[in-house]
Amino acid sequence: MQKYEKYDSPPAQVLLPALWRHSDTASADDGAQPVTNPVTYYGRPMIHKPLWRWYIPLYFVLGGVAGGAAMIGAVAHFLGGEKHRGTVRDARYLTPVIALISAVLLIADLHRPLRFFNMLRVFKLSSPLSVGTWILTAFGMTSGALAGRQAAEDNFILPRQSWAGRLARSLPAGPLTALWGLLGLGLGGYTGTLLAVTAVPLWAAGGVLLGPLFLATALASGAAALTLMALGWGKRGKAADAARAQLETVEEISALAQLGIVAAREVVVPARINKPLRHGLWGRVYQFGAIGGGMATPLLLRLIIRLSGRRVGGVISAIAPTLALLGALAERFAITEAGKQSADDPLAYQELTRGTPGEARPTAIEQGKQAPQLPPHRSHVAALDS
Amino acid sequence: MSFGRGGATTAQWDLVNSDAIVIQGSNMAECHPVGFRFVMEARERGAKIIHVDPRFTRTSANADIYAPIRPGTDTAFLGGLINYVLQNEKYFKEYVVQYTNAATLINEDFKDTEDLEGIFSGFDAEKREYNTDTWSYRGEKPTSTNQGKAARTGETYAERAAKTSDNPVPQDETLQDPMCVFQILKRHFARYTPEMVERICGTPKEVFLQVAETITSNSDRDHTTAFCYAVGWTQHTTGVQLIRTAAILQLLLGNIGRPGGGIMALRGHAAIQGSTDIPTLYNLLPGYIPMPLESEKTLDDNLKEYTAISGWWKNYPKYMISLLKAWYGEHSTAANEWGYQYLPKLHPQTDYSYYPLFFKMVDHKIRGAFILGENLAAGGPNAGTQRKALRQLDWMVVRDPFLVETANVWKMDGVNPADVDTEVFYMPAAWSAEKAGSLTNTQRMLQWHDKAVDPPGDARSETHFMYHLGKRLKALYQDSQEERDKPLQLLTWDYPTEGAIEEPVVEAVLKEINGWTVSDGKPVSGYTVLKDDGSTACGCWIYSGVMPEEGKNLAAARQRDEPGQITNHSGWGFAWPANRRILYNRASADPDGNPWSERKRLVWWDAATNDGKGQWTGYDVPDFTKTLPPTAQADDSGHETNGLTGADPFIMHADGRGWLFAPEGLKDGPLPAHYEPFESPTGNPLYPKYRSSPTMTTFDRPDNPYNDNPLHGPHNPDYPYVMTTYRITEHHTSGAMSRWVPWLSELQPELFVEIDPELATEKGIAQNDWVTVWTSRAQVQARAMVTNRMQPLRIEGKTTHVIGFPYHFGPDGVVTGDIVNDLIGVGLDPNVHIHESKAFTCNIRKGQKTTGMPTSEEHQPHLAVPDGGSVGRTHSEGAEMRHDAAAPLGGGGDLPVRLEAEHAAAMQGGE
Amino acid sequence: MAKGFFTDTTLCIGCKACEVACKQWNQLPADGYKLTGMSYDNTVGLGATTWRHVAFIEQLGGQGNVNGHQASEQQGATAIGANIRRNTTISVDSVIGANGSDGNGRYAAVLEAPRLVDDTTGGFLGQNRWLMMSDVCKHCANAGCLEACPTGAIIRNEFGDVYVQPDICNGCGYCTIACPFGVIDIQQDDGRAWKCTLCYDRQKDGLEPACAKACPTQSIQFGEVDELRERAYARVGMLHERGVTDAYLYGADENTSVGNLNAFFLLVDQPQVYNLPEKPHVPQAQVIPAYVATAITGLALGAATIAAFLLGGRRG
Numbered sequence A: 001m002q003k004y005e006k007y008d009s010p011p012a013q014v015l016l017p018a019l020w021r022h023s024d025t026a027s028a029d030d031g032a033q034p035v036t037n038p039v040t041y042y043g044r045p046m047i048h049k050p051l052w053r054w055y056i057p058l059y060f061v062l063g064g065v066a067g068g069a070a071m072i073g074a075v076a077h078f079l080g081g082e083k084h085r086g087t088v089r090d091a092r093y094l095t096p097v098i099a100l101i102s103a104v105l106l107i108a109d110l111h112r113p114l115r116f117f118n119m120l121r122v123f124k125l126s127s128p129l130s131v132g133t134w135i136l137t138a139f140g141m142t143s144g145a146l147a148g149r150q151a152a153e154d155n156f157i158l159p160r161q162s163w164a165g166r167l168a169r170s171l172p173a174g175p176l177t178a179l180w181g182l183l184g185l186g187l188g189g190y191t192g193t194l195l196a197v198t199a200v201p202l203w204a205a206g207g208v209l210l211g212p213l214f215l216a217t218a219l220a221s222g223a224a225a226l227t228l229m230a231l232g233w234g235k236r237g238k239a240a241d242a243a244r245a246q247l248e249t250v251e252e253i254s255a256l257a258q259l260g261i262v263a264a265r266e267v268v269v270p271a272r273i274n275k276p277l278r279h280g281l282w283g284r285v286y287q288f289g290a291i292g293g294g295m296a297t298p299l300l301l302r303l304i305i306r307l308s309g310r311r312v313g314g315v316i317s318a319i320a321p322t323l324a325l326l327g328a329l330a331e332r333f334a335i336t337e338a339g340k341q342s343a344d345d346p347l348a349y350q351e352l353t354r355g356t357p358g359e360a361r362p363t364a365i366e367q368g369k370q371a372p373q374l375p376p377h378r379s380h381v382a383a384l385d386s
Numbered sequence B: 001m002s003f004g005r006g007g008a009t010t011a012q013w014d015l016v017n018s019d020a021i022v023i024q025g026s027n028m029a030e031c032h033p034v035g036f037r038f039v040m041e042a043r044e045r046g047a048k049i050i051h052v053d054p055r056f057t058r059t060s061a062n063a064d065i066y067a068p069i070r071p072g073t074d075t076a077f078l079g080g081l082i083n084y085v086l087q088n089e090k091y092f093k094e095y096v097v098q099y100t101n102a103a104t105l106i107n108e109d110f111k112d113t114e115d116l117e118g119i120f121s122g123f124d125a126e127k128r129e130y131n132t133d134t135w136s137y138r139g140e141k142p143t144s145t146n147q148g149k150a151a152r153t154g155e156t157y158a159e160r161a162a163k164t165s166d167n168p169v170p171q172d173e174t175l176q177d178p179m180c181v182f183q184i185l186k187r188h189f190a191r192y193t194p195e196m197v198e199r200i201c202g203t204p205k206e207v208f209l210q211v212a213e214t215i216t217s218n219s220d221r222d223h224t225t226a227f228c229y230a231v232g233w234t235q236h237t238t239g240v241q242l243i244r245t246a247a248i249l250q251l252l253l254g255n256i257g258r259p260g261g262g263i264m265a266l267r268g269h270a271a272i273q274g275s276t277d278i279p280t281l282y283n284l285l286p287g288y289i290p291m292p293l294e295s296e297k298t299l300d301d302n303l304k305e306y307t308a309i310s311g312w313w314k315n316y317p318k319y320m321i322s323l324l325k326a327w328y329g330e331h332s333t334a335a336n337e338w339g340y341q342y343l344p345k346l347h348p349q350t351d352y353s354y355y356p357l358f359f360k361m362v363d364h365k366i367r368g369a370f371i372l373g374e375n376l377a378a379g380g381p382n383a384g385t386q387r388k389a390l391r392q393l394d395w396m397v398v399r400d401p402f403l404v405e406t407a408n409v410w411k412m413d414g415v416n417p418a419d420v421d422t423e424v425f426y427m428p429a430a431w432s433a434e435k436a437g438s439l440t441n442t443q444r445m446l447q448w449h450d451k452a453v454d455p456p457g458d459a460r461s462e463t464h465f466m467y468h469l470g471k472r473l474k475a476l477y478q479d480s481q482e483e484r485d486k487p488l489q490l491l492t493w494d495y496p497t498e499g500a501i502e503e504p505v506v507e508a509v510l511k512e513i514n515g516w517t518v519s520d521g522k523p524v525s526g527y528t529v530l531k532d533d534g535s536t537a538c539g540c541w542i543y544s545g546v547m548p549e550e551g552k553n554l555a556a557a558r559q560r561d562e563p564g565q566i567t568n569h570s571g572w573g574f575a576w577p578a579n580r581r582i583l584y585n586r587a588s589a590d591p592d593g594n595p596w597s598e599r600k601r602l603v604w605w606d607a608a609t610n611d612g613k614g615q616w617t618g619y620d621v622p623d624f625t626k627t628l629p630p631t632a633q634a635d636d637s638g639h640e641t642n643g644l645t646g647a648d649p650f651i652m653h654a655d656g657r658g659w660l661f662a663p664e665g666l667k668d669g670p671l672p673a674h675y676e677p678f679e680s681p682t683g684n685p686l687y688p689k690y691r692s693s694p695t696m697t698t699f700d701r702p703d704n705p706y707n708d709n710p711l712h713g714p715h716n717p718d719y720p721y722v723m724t725t726y727r728i729t730e731h732h733t734s735g736a737m738s739r740w741v742p743w744l745s746e747l748q749p750e751l752f753v754e755i756d757p758e759l760a761t762e763k764g765i766a767q768n769d770w771v772t773v774w775t776s777r778a779q780v781q782a783r784a785m786v787t788n789r790m791q792p793l794r795i796e797g798k799t800t801h802v803i804g805f806p807y808h809f810g811p812d813g814v815v816t817g818d819i820v821n822d823l824i825g826v827g828l829d830p831n832v833h834i835h836e837s838k839a840f841t842c843n844i845r846k847g848q849k850t851t852g853m854p855t856s857e858e859h860q861p862h863l864a865v866p867d868g869g870s871v872g873r874t875h876s877e878g879a880e881m882r883h884d885a886a887a888p889l890g891g892g893g894d895l896p897v898r899l900e901a902e903h904a905a906a907m908q909g910g911e
Numbered sequence C: 001m002a003k004g005f006f007t008d009t010t011l012c013i014g015c016k017a018c019e020v021a022c023k024q025w026n027q028l029p030a031d032g033y034k035l036t037g038m039s040y041d042n043t044v045g046l047g048a049t050t051w052r053h054v055a056f057i058e059q060l061g062g063q064g065n066v067n068g069h070q071a072s073e074q075q076g077a078t079a080i081g082a083n084i085r086r087n088t089t090i091s092v093d094s095v096i097g098a099n100g101s102d103g104n105g106r107y108a109a110v111l112e113a114p115r116l117v118d119d120t121t122g123g124f125l126g127q128n129r130w131l132m133m134s135d136v137c138k139h140c141a142n143a144g145c146l147e148a149c150p151t152g153a154i155i156r157n158e159f160g161d162v163y164v165q166p167d168i169c170n171g172c173g174y175c176t177i178a179c180p181f182g183v184i185d186i187q188q189d190d191g192r193a194w195k196c197t198l199c200y201d202r203q204k205d206g207l208e209p210a211c212a213k214a215c216p217t218q219s220i221q222f223g224e225v226d227e228l229r230e231r232a233y234a235r236v237g238m239l240h241e242r243g244v245t246d247a248y249l250y251g252a253d254e255n256t257s258v259g260n261l262n263a264f265f266l267l268v269d270q271p272q273v274y275n276l277p278e279k280p281h282v283p284q285a286q287v288i289p290a291y292v293a294t295a296i297t298g299l300a301l302g303a304a305t306i307a308a309f310l311l312g313g314r315r316g
């Protein structure tokens, strides 16, 4: 007989201990009754868990990178000036490539991939998946156009003077870039809402924070990717350093935002629901990989470097963004997988769908009173009727 | 036996009119789920539902009162109820005095179990048989009936034999005479107290009393209580007496023949009722006409033997001669005793029933067998020996829609097929939906069904098989000069056929069953017009009326009642006899012909109609001569009285009464007494000298070992637990029809054994663990289903665990499991030779079996397209049901045995 | 004029005819052959190939069952979300009235209420219940699956029911996690999402759904939802009158974001016992707040990025 307790590894309350304080009695703090005498149906899940394969969390990471990169690319385009030429170029080249990979991953995860286009039959605001599909499509086209424009300018692949090159260069950079940045924002954030707007307890509880978290992570990882690319090109000089410093600032800001949202999530998500992110494999990946490794450590590193006032070499500068990127990977995978576990946990779902007597529907007693008086004899089983 | 006819006295829909319903010996919700809707409806209307069962089942879950009981102790429980009724004077006095034989005086020599410490007078300890002479009504000649006749099982003609003279039976209507049935009954059951019930059955006294109060307070002029039973009652060495106990109780409470009353025998397979009406049994001819014995040398002997002095069986010659006329047509003449000599005759001392035949098969005394629609490799007790028996045959024909285990015995049990000499002919059979015909269901109702699709490939219907086999046999023997081949040569065998495969027209068979007038070939309107002068022919008199006019097939009638209207659905199908839905319904009116109460009105005498001559009328076809006034006297001329009065409702009986005391026909006593099953964990506190039934049929053979000495030996501590077997909704009987159907198999995919948590703890068994259960016959492994629905019982102060096994599994199918029937020994009721599969002893341990019965390694190819159709073969059920193989088919030589789907005969219209 | 189901668990005998009829009509494959040990339930729950599922809950002797499921002892206000009182066996006691005919001059038992006493069979199993409930897609007023579907494969059909168009579904699986009742599911070998169609095909031909047709006790009643609701309330009233005060309707009078269910139930224990949520949410109730929160975050982070670009450069 399958036992209910699935997650029995010890809690890892290493980081941000204060946030873990209420731990497993969280529900008691919410003013409702503690889960003392759980009633489940043989411990069986109450909802279906997501069937997504690894493609999807990987897409969440890549989409985040692309979205973040596009946001930064757009700001850099408008405000970055000369020193950010490279940043903009990197972003323009990076984003359509990722968009393409993302589309492939997404389509591959469909159980009927050839019917991908049915997604484009409708646009439904109520469905983040629908919204996201359109965002990704538009993003892919916009970034593709911008990349084409860039390529034509760079005389790279697309010859500058060919008709296509000319056409590409004639595209209006400003509006396209603005759209690109906005779509990047959407791409970075919608995946969080995609998760939030489900019945999966771990995603739905505190779901409003998932979009923001994913977006912050997107920005962080986009900045990290661009930083790494810049480092990769190996450009030196004051302008390059200044540009990188600005990117690093964006990284720091987003890491701070990430940490803040993570902390807020810990407060609002009941312990039972959050259990898979506190215990077990994915709990560790989340705590050590995503939060510790991907948010706190880069931030600390930067602070230390900043406080020390020293300049550091390329390789050392690459550590923080690499960590941030790996952290994004850890975060997306941990949240996705932990979500699956919480979907299997009937008590987590009961926590999500808790109500006080009479709240969801009239109590039995009230219904009894409400019920009209029975007609003198009304046979219920129509045994005689058939 | 108690009432006179071999069928449920009521119909399931009538249960909605009950004020209390006792379901005992049946798991109705699981085994008769569709019929159970009427119980639910009754509950909706306020009836109390009581379930008495060793297990808390889906029926119990829907009952108001659940009473636990140890398997095999229902006689004690019901006897306790009878005692309660008698002691507290809760019986329906007027009904009892007028309609039962309570007042009848019994032979002075009669001695009861109370006098003889557990046996009745006339017991021959050597032969383990009763001489029933002392049981007769006072002044009546003792008759011979079944005495010493192994070939005569059951009540075949008891109801007519109780009276052998024209003299009125002496009565004491004050019920005070110590030798009147009522006083005998009272003494007999006096020790069946609630305390005794608790000791024997394990039913807590309070629960028992609650049941008693509920039943008695719901049985009077205004109220009726119904009993529903099935094979939880029948499959015992005391099965017949057990049902008799219920019959006595219902008669005392005045619940027979009245709306919402009765005893509902819930029969098994779709046409199992039909298969006793037009029997696939060795000892009956259609319509409960006994198969002649060798001693009845001439037709006159036969008619003399079976024609009653009074009661409906006065008409016996009409039915017998019409039957002969139907079978032998022009060759049936007054000159040749209407062909009586063509009928096979039974040797009185030979037991032709199912299990004796099997043991003969093991001993290679029977060489060939037809097995039609029965999976006996898994379906019956001591299945291992049954499979062994089949492997001793020279040849066997298996007709079944599936390649069932029975057809595979040559490669089961780990035997080397090279060592098995049996030649197996597997002939694919058509499903119910692939052929037209009628099924006679549990309410004795014939329902026609049309063919939906042609049978695939070589699959053929039973009618087709039998008809063409008959034709070929006739062709084979047509030139024979042998006298013994005459019956075959002269048999009328001329049904019209249709279609390319020459399928016999089943309506033609139905017409023969219904009967016709010989002169014009027109169908007769009913059995009342049958004659004993050869002018009518009728294949089964009780079904007569099903086709009252050419082309009018009442079995196919589908007239619905108006919603909410309360009638007896008389326009739907045809119920024998004469489309009566509730039998003995004359008893729903008082002796004067008025309803006992307004509320329980069913049939009454309406003096105003019929030109002032009056007639019986009501919501059902009166089970009485329609114009016989309540005041009629037995010898009233001008009326069809059959020697009974206008106030005798049990018209089949020679005395017109319901039998509290059965003077005739039973082999194990005129009254029921509690005996333990042949294997039991305890003694018999009521009759310590006789633990098990002294007359039960046992087979002391190495291939049928018993766990204890079945008769008086002490309980064997190696087998401390009681085991019972049963069905679950999701599968069907031996599983042949359900284990191939994925949709059913997924619902119950493995064999499990239900045990109580206490025993599980004791044995270290957890949910879903493998466990092994064993008896002296075999061992079987299964998954443990540990559940509070099983509870240990206190029996004689000892904690007694009951283990429950569904018996649907076998080695072939999409789901497989061990054959539970391998565990069970063969011990039979002496009256009808039903086996005891509901109560025996066993042991249990954790873990898989070590050695033991292997299951066949290769799985069968997936034969079945899931198919809704399910009709099939059953052995028998009910006291009035038999469990026997049929008589020899051809003549001479080694006897081939025909083990036939009982439904088949009924459906296709018999021989 | 939506059509739907009223499933009355107090009339269920656990025969699973509904489950089989559904599989047969819709030609669904079996799910596999494994004994679960969960009472008589071996199909476990609703899924892509099981659109009707009968749950079995043993509550005998007040001990809960041995399978790890515990019958909640302290319901009433104390257990999670419980809104009903515990444990009245549907034990109708005492004798019914003698008051004759049903007005048509015909014999008929006349209902006399209320007649419930405490379970006097207590000497044995105490308070015994073996609950059975036939579960199905709820055809929610606000259906999570429908709202989530990015292809528009899921529609509300002319009978007011939630229907998946198999020719459009691309198997994205999003609906499966958007259903608050764990109903709709992807069939692995076919790659599409499936669930109860409320026998759309049969309804179109004026037939009642296969499961309702097969149910021998009318535990499943099909009809116009409004009419069913009325009937169901009458039933609740009758049961209360008889002392079964645990009885209540689940899904008929909902004050949740899911709203009323076109397939609603009469239950006698708290919803969790039947694997139903006490207070289901339609996931899309979160969609606007989630968008807004994301947008605000986007604005903030965008502003911060702009600030970083405007101010952050100085450092260098």
Ligand SMILES: Nc1nc2c(c(=O)[nH]1)N[C@H]1C(S)=C(S)[C@@H](COP(=O)(O)OP(=O)(O)OC[C@H]3O[C@@H](n4cnc5c(=O)[nH]c(N)nc54)[C@H](O)[C@@H]3O)O[C@H]1N2
Pocket: B024, B025, B026, B027, B028, B030, B031, B032, B052, B053, B054, B055, B057, B069, B070, B071, B072, B073, B074, B229, B230, B231, B232, B233, B266, B267, B268, B269, B724, B725, B726, B727, B728, B729, B730, B731, B732, B733, B734, B838, B839, B874, B877
């Ligand atoms: N789903 C389904 N329905 C069926 C069948 C099937 O195989 N599957 N088979 C059909 C056939 S052939 C038949 S004959 C009928 C049989 O119908 P039932 O007789 O109702 O079926 P069983 O399950 O054999 O036995 C009924 C109950 O008797 C109980 N019992 C056992 N021993 C005793 C006892 O000594 N006393 C009492 N009071 N109860 C006892 C068992 O616990 C069980 O719950 O069902 C028919 N209907």
Ligand SMILES: Nc1nc2c(c(=O)[nH]1)N[C@H]1C(S)=C(S)[C@@H](COP(=O)(O)OP(=O)(O)OC[C@H]3O[C@@H](n4cnc5c(=O)[nH]c(N)nc54)[C@H](O)[C@@H]3O)O[C@H]1N2
Pocket: B231, B235, B268, B269, B372, B373, B374, B375, B376, B378, B379, B380, B381, B399, B400, B401, B402, B404, B429, B430, B431, B432, B462, B725, B726, B727, B732, B733, B734, B735, B736, B737, B807, B820, B821, B824, B837, B838, B870, B871, B872, B873, B874, B875, B876, B877, B901, B904
């Ligand atoms: N331990 C134990 N043993 C029991 C019982 C018990 O309660 N406990 N119950 C007993 C009872 S009541 C019964 S009825 C028996 C049942 O025992 P069986 O009759 O041996 O078992 P079934 O599986 O019903 O077998 C019926 C066969 O008929 C086939 N069939 C179906 N339709 C047709 C048709 O139209 N034509 C032909 N030719 N074949 C067809 C089916 O495929 C199936 O193989 O088991 C008995 N054995």
Ligand code: SF4
Pocket: B031, B032, B033, B034, B035, B270
């Ligand atoms: S199997 Fe047939 S006979 Fe038995 S309950 Fe179901 S419908 Fe009735």
Ligand code: SF4
Pocket: C137, C138, C139, C140, C142, C143, C144, C145, C146, C162, C178, C179, C180, C181, C182, C183, C184, C195
């Ligand atoms: S949300 Fe779930 S329950 Fe509601 S209609 Fe969709 S599948 Fe059915």
Ligand code: SF4
Pocket: C148, C149, C150, C151, C152, C153, C154, C164, C168, C169, C170, C171, C172, C173, C174, C175, C176, C192, C193
């Ligand atoms: S799996 Fe099919 S039905 Fe479900 S959301 Fe995706 S496209 Fe729609």
Ligand code: SF4
Pocket: C021, C022, C023, C025, C026, C051, C052, C136, C195, C196, C197, C198, C199, C200, C209, C210, C211, C212
């Ligand atoms: S309505 Fe049709 S599809 Fe839905 S559960 Fe019932 S039978 Fe299955």
Ligand code: SF4
Pocket: C011, C012, C013, C014, C015, C016, C017, C018, C019, C054, C132, C134, C214, C215, C216, C217, C218, C219, C220
């Ligand atoms: S709902 Fe009806 S068909 Fe389904 S299990 Fe219950 S009683 Fe049987």
Ligand SMILES: [Mo]
Pocket: B231, B267, B268, B269, B874, B875, B876, B877
């Ligand atoms: Mo049977």
